[in-house]
Amino acid sequence: AQRVTQPEKLLSVFKGAPVELKCNYSYSGSPELFWYVQYSRQRLQLLLRHISRESIKGFTADLNKGETSFHLKKPFAQEEDSAMYYCALSATSGTYKYIFGTGTRLKVLA
Amino acid sequence: DTGVSQDPRHKITKRGQNVTFRCDPISEHNRLYWYRQTLGQGPEFLTYFQNEAQLEKSRLLSDRFSAERPKGSFSTLEIQRTEQGDSAMYLCASSLQGKTEAFFGQGTRLTVV
Numbered sequence: 001a002q003r004v005t006q007p008e009k010l011l012s013v014f015k016g017a018p019v020e021l022k023c024n025y026s027y028s029g030s031p032e033l034f035w036y037v038q039y040s041r042q043r044l045q046l047l048l049r050h051i052s053r054e055s056i057k058g059f060t061a062d063l064n065k066g067e068t069s070f071h072l073k074k075p076f077a078q079e080e081d082s083a084m085y086y087c088a089l090s091a092t093s094g095t096y097k098y099i100f101g102t103g104t105r106l107k108v109l110a
Numbered sequence: 111d112t113g114v115s116q117d118p119r120h121k122i123t124k125r126g127q128n129v130t131f132r133c134d135p136i137s138e139h140n141r142l143y144w145y146r147q148t149l150g151q152g153p154e155f156l157t158y159f160q161n162e163a164q165l166e167k168s169r170l171l172s173d174r175f176s177a178e179r180p181k182g183s184f185s186t187l188e189i190q191r192t193e194q195g196d197s198a199m200y201l202c203a204s205s206l207q208g209k210t211e212a213f214f215g216q217g218t219r220l221t222v223v
Binding site (some may be wrong): 004006009032034036042043044045046049086088090092095096097098099100101102103 | 113114141143145150151152153154155158165166201203205209210211212213214215216217
């Protein structure tokens with residue numbers, strides 16, 4: 001079955017602390033993995049994707065095919081990182097439709 | 111704002127009524143998607159258009175749901191005989207041919223009372 005699992009509904013950390021949002025996936029084939037973020041009252045927007053291997057707003061995510069994971073990390077959380085984070089996968093051909101996880105709400109406390 | 115636009119942003123309707131939502135994708139994007147998001151869940155795929163052709167429909171899309179993209183530009187999603195279980199956020203997204211990055215609209219929140 002094709003599935004994305006985000007085990008934490010809510011993650012609270014203090015400002016300056018490291019953050020790791022977990023994402024595991026199940027997919028027959030080689031998908032593309034994404035992290036989307038939704039700030040309060042804003043639309044879903046792409047944060048990063050595994051093929052670009054970039055660091056965006058200090059966040060990184062490494063695809064681990066052996067563990068089928070794509071965890072999102074940031075060494076020092078900022079208050080403006082508070083948002084809803086969704087992990088998603090897409091096939092690399094065909095419709096490119098997304099399969100989303102249930103999301104993790106990150107709260108960065110002052 | 112030149113992003114994906116959805117209208118209306120909010121819709122409250124009585125059970126049994128029909129509703130129609132509109133999505134205007136980014137102008138050069140030929141791929142258009144509809145997703146549904148219920149409370150506590152991530153978005154779930156409903157249907158996909160490439161230009162004006164509807165190429166995939168999810169099993170979530172019952173017979174009461176119909177989507178069109180008549181000229182390959184804007185799209186409409188109609189729900190007939192709405193039920194309380196249809197209450198959700200309906201999201202539209204668009205992308206360029208061959209690109210996996212999708213751009214989302216702000217969604218239409220439907221409440222069926």
